[in-house]
Amino acid sequence: MAADEFGRSLPRGVGLNLLVPEIAETETFLREVLGANTIYADADFAAIEIAGSVLMLHADHSYADHDMAGVVAGVEARGTGVEIRIYGLDPDRVEARAAAVGHFVLAGSADKPHGLRECHIVGPSGYIFVPSRAIPRQDSPRAT
Template sequence: MPMKRTRTPWMKAEDFGRSLPRGIGINLLVPEIGPMEAFCRDVLGADIVYADEDFAAVTLLGSVFMLHADHSYSDNPMSGVIEGVEQRGTGLEIRIYGLDPDAVEARAREQGHHVLAGSLDKPHGLRECHIVGPSFYVFVPSVAIGG
């Protein structure tokens, strides 16, 4: 697995893996870490625990997720799935419950990201919007209506 990082990571990979909580994990494969790292931090308001050219650990509303650069996945079975694919997020909504969609929409617009659907109250009891992030991943921040 070729790595571009030139510094020592903040934690050994096996220690980070053991530290992850039970539940569902998300790992977004991206051509480059920087654009998605900036989107997560500047649009979603996430905390970047660690980031380098190969990998980033991100926390948002108590959840942890990861970003991996394509080159770091060269010997992973997923490398064949992503090869040549630009629209990585096709068919996937990354729903973020408890994140103000109006604020996210405003930041996304300010920074030139594509707003697929602006903030609306939906019949299923949530106010939500759809924002297209780097590599065409679609993020859906939402809050309960009247909650």
């Protein structure tokens, strides 16, 4: 699909675009650890479907002439203060996959008072990904 056609096809809502030193490392993490589907990827750009949303990756070099280029120049840990939350993913499974391939688990899977079980995984370039799943209510017939 041509870039302009892809852009016009995006649904209304919020989109994330992550600037990364290189596409392959982050694309592999998203696919292998978080179970994402790669729509398209090359050395400059990737479109990733994850939990029903589209996430885009741009390599730093593809932003060389963009105003954002200076923001990430020389920065190792990107997205400081931002959690990329992915609802509906099993945090225990994601945590196990992340640990198995050597990604840093910032916070292991735990039930939280806000009704979600979640973990915090540090992905390539320091972005923090938070897969989470609703904790079944104790009064629910499915809670066992």
